[in-house]
Amino acid sequence: MSAVSDDELDGRLDDEPEYRWPIPPPEGWTADDLDRIPGLPPHTELIDGSLVFMSPQTRFHTRTMRLLDNALLDQAPDHLDVDREMTIKLDVKNRPEPDIVVFPAEAVTGSDQTWYKPEDVILAVEVVSADSRERDREVKPRKYAAAGVPHFWRVEKDGHTELPVVYVYELDPATKSYGLTGIFHDRLKVSVPFDIEIDLTAINRRRRASRDAAQG
Numbered sequence: 725m726s727a728v729s730d731d732e733l734d735g736r737l738d739d740e741p742e743y744r745w746p747i748p749p750p751e752g753w754t755a756d757d758l759d760r761i762p763g764l765p766p767h768t769e770l771i772d773g774s775l776v777f778m779s780p781q782t783r784f785h786t787r788t789m790r791l792l793d794n795a796l797l798d799q800a801p802d803h804l805d806v807d808r809e810m811t812i813k814l815d816v817k818n819r820p821e822p823d824i825v826v827f828p829a830e831a832v833t834g835s836d837q838t839w840y841k842p843e844d845v846i847l848a849v850e851v852v853s854a855d856s857r858e859r860d861r862e863v864k865p866r867k868y869a870a871a872g873v874p875h876f877w878r879v880e881k882d883g884h885t886e887l888p889v890v891y892v893y894e895l896d897p898a899t900k901s902y903g904l905t906g907i908f909h910d911r912l913k914v915s916v917p918f919d920i921e922i923d924l925t926a927i928n929r930r931r932r933a934s935r936d937a938a939q940g
Contacts, residue, residue: 746775755819758811759838767809770819771863781857784881787927788851788888789823792879796826796847797921804846804918805829811839814849816873820864824849826875842871846917849877851888866936868896869902875917876902882909888924 732847739907752773758764788887789808796806804826811821824847831844848868850860865876890912893902905929908916912922 745825748774752817754816755813755839756921758819769811769819769821770817771859775815779853782853784844784886784888784927785851785853788879791888791924791927792824792849792851792877792922796824796920797918799918800826802916803829805832810837812842812845812868812871812873813839814842814867818867820859820867822848822864822868823851823879834935837927842868842873845873847875847877849879850871852881865902870900872897872900885909890922890924890926 732784743795750875752774753761753770753775757772758768758770762776764775765777769776769778793808794808800806805828806824806826808824809821810825811819812817812825821828822845825840825845825897826847827840827844828846831840845868850864852860860878865878868876872895876893876895878893879888880891881887882889887910889905890908892906892912892914894905894916895901896903909926912920912924914920
């Protein structure tokens with residue numbers, strides 16, 4: 725194989741399409757811009773008018789979302805539904821994307837829907853990642869509370885067991901801030917926003933229904 729000269733390499737690089745990062749307007753982006761800016765990476769959020777890009781998900785993050793999503797879908801009453809990674813249009817400058825949201829089924833407007841109104845979100849769940857720690861612990865829960873989302877869960881990895889730890893918060897409507905109502909290891913059991921019980925040690929367990937279907 726012949727070596728590539730510097731001139732040939734420069735020519736190839738010149739032929740590569742140049743990616744241009746979107747240039748924000750002077751007043752920052754708006755929530756509606758997320759649906760209009762071309763070429764945004766998946767799961768881009770808007771925080772205070774600035775675009776926030778997601779790092780690749782870890783296995784812990786993906787497995788935790790699967791565990792919680794499946795459990796909430798199984799246990800939610802008929803009038804509620806559950807989605808993963810749908811944005812909430814909190815206001816004109818903020819459109820975060822919780823890992824999981826619980827909402828009334830009537831809040832669905834169609835298959836092309838890309839966001840929910842904060843008044844339609846019953847529960848927002850954030851699984852903390854290394855690059856989102858400050859946003860998930862401080863910025864986003866503060867904004868969810870100010871927008872009136874009544875229930876918030878923050879999920880982190882236990883450093884010793886590598887299992888999920890769920891921090892459960894409930895909104896104080898008088899102060900528009902969250903109060904911690906419980907920290908759950910191994911098993912989560914709450915009665916609001918509906919009766920929920922989740923075996924957190926099952927993060928890596930295959931669902932029985934899937935196994936039965938495969939064997940059948």
